[in-house]
Each structure stands twice: as structure tokens, then as C-alpha cells.
Amino acid sequence: GRDYSNVTATNDSNASDRLLGGLLATGFDEASCLSRYQSPLYRKPSPYKPSPYLLSKLRSYETLHKRCGPGTEPYKKALTQLDQEHTDNNGECKYVVWVSFSGLGNRILSLASVFLYALLTDRVLLVDRGKDMEDLFCEPFPDISWLLPLDFPLTSQFDGLNQDSPRCYGHMLKNQVVGNDKTLSHLYLHLVHDYGDHDKMFFCQGDQTFIGKVPWLVVKTDNYFVPSLWLIPGFDEELEKLFPQKETVFHHLGRYLFHPTNQVWGLVTRYYEAYLSNADEKIGIQVRIFDVGAGPFQHVMDQISSCTRKEKLLPDVDTVIERSRRVTTPKKHKAVLVTSLNSGYSENLKSMYWEYPTLTGEIIGVHQPSQEGYQQTEKKMHNGKALAEMYLLSMTDSLVTSAWSTFGYVAQGLGGLKPWILYKPENRTAPDPACGRAMSMEPCFHAPPFYDCKAKTGVDTGKLVPHVRHCEDMSWGLKLV
Numbered sequence: 001g002r003d004y005s006n007v008t009a010t011n012d013s014n015a016s017d018r019l020l021g022g023l024l025a026t027g028f029d030e031a032s033c034l035s036r037y038q039s040p041l042y043r044k045p046s047p048y049k050p051s052p053y054l055l056s057k058l059r060s061y062e063t064l065h066k067r068c069g070p071g072t073e074p075y076k077k078a079l080t081q082l083d084q085e086h087t088d089n090n091g092e093c094k095y096v097v098w099v100s101f102s103g104l105g106n107r108i109l110s111l112a113s114v115f116l117y118a119l120l121t122d123r124v125l126l127v128d129r130g131k132d133m134e135d136l137f138c139e140p141f142p143d144i145s146w147l148l149p150l151d152f153p154l155t156s157q158f159d160g161l162n163q164d165s166p167r168c169y170g171h172m173l174k175n176q177v178v179g180n181d182k183t184l185s186h187l188y189l190h191l192v193h194d195y196g197d198h199d200k201m202f203f204c205q206g207d208q209t210f211i212g213k214v215p216w217l218v219v220k221t222d223n224y225f226v227p228s229l230w231l232i233p234g235f236d237e238e239l240e241k242l243f244p245q246k247e248t249v250f251h252h253l254g255r256y257l258f259h260p261t262n263q264v265w266g267l268v269t270r271y272y273e274a275y276l277s278n279a280d281e282k283i284g285i286q287v288r289i290f291d292v293g294a295g296p297f298q299h300v301m302d303q304i305s306s307c308t309r310k311e312k313l314l315p316d317v318d319t320v321i322e323r324s325r326r327v328t329t330p331k332k333h334k335a336v337l338v339t340s341l342n343s344g345y346s347e348n349l350k351s352m353y354w355e356y357p358t359l360t361g362e363i364i365g366v367h368q369p370s371q372e373g374y375q376q377t378e379k380k381m382h383n384g385k386a387l388a389e390m391y392l393l394s395m396t397d398s399l400v401t402s403a404w405s406t407f408g409y410v411a412q413g414l415g416g417l418k419p420w421i422l423y424k425p426e427n428r429t430a431p432d433p434a435c436g437r438a439m440s441m442e443p444c445f446h447a448p449p450f451y452d453c454k455a456k457t458g459v460d461t462g463k464l465v466p467h468v469r470h471c472e473d474m475s476w477g478l479k480l481v
């Protein structure tokens, strides 16, 4: 077993492990955020190493953040620009404000996307704390907070921002009020799944040139829009350098940015040590049902068992006769971690492995941390538990996820796991096959644009380059492979 108590006493040989291959900056106060340096103790080392170019980019971002972040002189100066309609564009720092919006999985993915956009455009990322961001995540950048100060002048407008807001880029394009002569002091980018064709022009090179001059960008999105950034000619070369292994974007950025606070980390580590650490193998099963009506549903139970059996993730049980077994070798112990809003699926598995022996002799323990019943986006501990569960899933050896769920995407990305995806049931029927292996561990962009900016026509953006493809679980989505 590993010694979890003495985590600060590391030697040089595992210092790189501890900093996730150099991904994490040194110099943080360890006690204020235990997860930052402890998480490698709970996971196998990632087989994916961040590129030296990504590391140097992150270090220069940290310098930029320190120079321009909240409270600094350039920040104060940039704020004064917000009082004016236009700007002379002589400020030294530019910003992108991420607005807290949607479920936790969506927020994690959209925030990672906006951070990558900030890296690509030399902007400072500032995070609207919403109801609970501060309770869930530690500060990822040294010295200066990533949280948008509470007195930021536009905060009161965030809730109302939509496609028709006067400073919405798509709205301005539509109404032809975008002129090239003067630079606006701020723009709102509406990248929410319901966005329109004009909003989608964000993904065109020419529009990026215009947007790039604006000192303040405010972004509302619930999507992982990274795949489409790779299709913008001004960004693709830089992205190739940052991520030579294309499917590692969220894996690295997620591990760099998202460190659970000590309270959430307590949920993760206590659960791990009580139920998972002693198992020979850990299997995660994330069940997310988008159907209406209270579960559990029989077709979903059938789907789970058909998938785990066919893919040899869990053994069959012997339901015919109870043979008397003489144990000669120590039995392998598999721990199954089920996450779901509903308790029925894990109860079902648990009874099955209690009532019957497995054909392989393996011992199967089934565990589900919470059963919250329904989605409660505004409750604090609810999202703390959701984050802890995404994290716990990321610590498993093999992962089964549900189609369409950003909750599962976060777990697979943080864990560096290519999951088996339970395809979406139609008409309350389990699909056949029940599941399939993902092409990559990247999240799926659920609402990508299908537009050829040069030709000004529609195009299938999933067929332009080999590394941006349609997703396994959503035919119109895009993902990096």
C-alpha cells in the first residue's frame, strides 16, 4: 500500500511526478490546497507527457497573470476602459472573462476551453465565481487570483447576457454595427449551445482578428469548443506545437487547472481509502440518464450488464447451481464505483454479486458515493459531491461512461482514460451494441459550427482534417482524436 500520510516528503526522483511532468508550478502553499500535490498518489502516472512547449507557455501565462491580474496597475487601467464605448487600444493587458453557467461538468469543460483561448490570444483569464466556484476549486495560478473581483462593473449584467444583448458579437454582426474603424472596449461572446450563425462566426479567422483587438471579452458558454479552435488557421500551428498528442488537450489543461478544495478533496480521499484503495482493480461506471421519468430503468440495467460482460470488464455470475468452491488461490478483488443520481443501478449490481458467485471466482464490491435523486445546480455540497465523484471516477483503471454526459467527459479526461461509452438508448430500449470504446479521451463539442469561413458555405467540419472527427456518442458533435 501507499503511504498517504507522508505526502510532502518527496525526493527528486518523483518530483516530476508530483508536479505532473512539470505541468504544475512550484511554490504554492501545500496545506491550502492538498489535492494539488497529492492527486498523483491516488492515480497511476499519466502515460501522456506534456510538451516542453506547453510547459513554457504555461509558465509565461503565469507571468502574464501575475503582471495583469486583479489588483495590479494594468488591471486598474484596463478597468477604466470599460467606462468608454471605444478604446484607443493602448492598454498593456487584455482579458477574457468566463461567466459561470450551466452544470458542473459543462462548466469545467467550458472553462478549460476559455483558458486555452486565453493562451492562444495572450489574454488573462478571469473567472466569475458564480454560486460555488470558489468552494469547489483552488487557485490554479501562483500569487494572483483567477477570480473576477466582486466589484467588477459588468457582473450584474452576466445573468441577462444573451444573443440579443447589445454588445453580443453575433448580435452586432447581424445588425451590421461592427465597424473596423474603432475598437470596442468590450464584447460579449455568446457561445451557448443555442447560439446562432452570427455567434458562430467567432470560429472564423477574420472575425478573430477583429475580436482580438478588444481589451475585454466576456464569454458565456456551456460547451467544450476546443475542437473547432483547431480549424481556425491562425491557431492551428500553435495548437500543434502545444499538443503534439492531440487528444491530450483536456487531459493536461484539466489537470493543470482543476484542483479540488480541501473540503472536496476530503470527500475524494476518504471515499477512496475506505472503498477503493485495497482493490486489485477499479472499474468506474457513470450512469447519466437524460430520459424523463424516475429511474431505475430496466433497459439501462440490461445495457450496463451487457456492456460490462461483453467487454470483459465484469465477470458473469453462476446462476445455475451453487457449487461448493474450495478456495486455493487468493481471489482477485474488483471494486466497482458507480455514480448516478439514482441508486437503482448499483443496488442491482450489488445484489447480483451478493446472490451469486462469479464464474471467475473474482470478488466484486459495488459502491456508490451519493444518490442525490435529481440535479440541484445551486446547492453547494451537491456540486462538491459531483466534483468528488468525477475525480473518483478518474482514479479507476477502466471506465464506462454515458453518452452525451459532460460529467463523464471530465472523469475520462482527468484520468487519461479511453472509456467505453454506453450509447444513448432510443425509445426506452437498450442499443445493440450496448457500448463502444471511445476513439480518444477528449470531450465532445456538442454544438459545433458547420461553416466554411473562406467559401462562405456550409461544410461538414468533422471531415476537414483527420484529427477533428465526429463523436462516438453524438453524430453531429466534434472531438479531437
Ligand code: GDP
Residues within 6 Å of the ligand: 102, 103, 104, 105, 106, 107, 287, 288, 339, 340, 341, 370, 372, 374, 375, 376, 377, 382, 383, 385, 386, 389, 404, 405, 406, 407, 408
Ligand atoms: P451532464 O449534464 O451529464 O453533461 O453533466 P453536468 O455536470 O454538466 O450536469 C449534471 C449535474 O447533475 C452535475 O453537475 C451534478 O450536479 C448532477 N449529477 C449528474 N450525475 C450525477 C452523479 O452521478 N453524481 C452526482 N453527485 N451528481 C450528479
